[in-house]
Amino acid sequence: MTQNSNKSRLGRGIRSLFKAPRGSIILSLALIAVAVTVTVKSCSTPMIHHGYEYVRGRGDTINVAIDYSPMSLYRYGDSLAGFNYEMMKEMAAMYGDNVKFYPIASVNEALDELTDGKYDVVISDLPVTEPRRASFRFTEPVYLDKQVLISLDTTVRSRLDLAGKEVWALEGSPAAERLANLAREIGDTIIVRHDSIRSAEQLFMLTAMGRVPRAVINEAKATHLAKDYPEVDISTPVSFTQFQSWVVDKDNPALADTLDAQIRRFKKTPEYKALVERYLLHAAEALTDSVN
Secondary structure, three states: OOHHHHHHHHHHHHHHHHOOOOOOOOOOOOHHHOOOOEEEEOOOOOOHHHOOOOOOOOOOEEEEEEEOEOOOEEEEOOEEEOHHHHHHHHHHHHHOOEEEEEEEOOHHHHHHHHHHOOOOEEEOOOEOOHHHHOOOEEOOOOEEEOEEEEEOOOOOOOHHHHOOOEEEEEOOOHHHHHHHHHHHHHOOOOEEEEEOOOOHHHHHHHHHOOOOOEEEEEHHHHHHHHOOOOOOEEEEEOOOOEEEOOEEOOOOHHHHHHHHHHHHHHOOOHHHHHHHHHHHOOOOOOOOHHHO
C-alpha cells in the first residue's frame, strides 16, 4: 500500500469517526470503540545503540493510560491510530519495550491511578503548567499546541470580544483554567459553562450544530474536526502556544528519564517527521529546535 493511499485511508477514517447527522445529536464517541486493551510488544532485538540510559527489566511492561481523541487514540476501520498512540508504539518497537495501552474516559481519574501505581504513563491533552509540575513529572515535550475558540459567531475575533459571552469548556480542563485567567486579564466577565459529561469532540459537534454558542478546545483537535465542519471558525487563539507532554509519577524518575532520552532521539527520526506531517500540519509545531 502506498503512502498516499495510507494518508487517504486515514483521512477517511477521521472524517467518518466524527461525522454525525446534522438534524440530530448522535455523539457516540465513548470508549466502546476500543473495548479491548491493546498490547504492543517488540519482536526485534533491543537496539542498545539508541541510548537506553536507564535500563529496566526487559520483562517489565509499561502501562499507558491514553485518552480517546484524534491526537491520542481512535479507531478507524479495523485499525487504531492517533499521534500519541503511534509515537509510543513506534518507540516501543525501536527500543524493545513492552507497552500496554488502556483507553480512559476520565483524565483526572487516570492521574489518581497513576499516583496509586496502576499506570506508569498518562497520555492526554494536558499542557505543562506550574501547578501540575508540583504534582507530576512531565516528559520531554512531544509537540506544541494551543487552545482556540470554536464558534459559528464570526463577530468574535479576539479574546477581548469574549467579554460577557458564554463559553463552554470541559470541567477541570486546561481550557477552563485559561478562561478563568483570561477573564481577569481582560477585566470583564466571561460566562464559563463547565461540561463534566462530554468530550472535546462532542463540544465541537454541539457547537457546529448550534446547540452550544462557543467553546474552547485544543487547536490540533479543532483543526482535525474542522475539516468536516468548515463553517466553524477556529481562528481565534485563547492561549499562547503550550508544550504537550506525557505524564509520569514523580516517584518514578528512572522511567521519566528514560522516556525523555527516547523522545529526544525519536524526534530526530523520519518516523517522527511523518507523524507531524500526517497529524499536526499547521495546527501544532514540531519541536525541531529542541533536538538540534
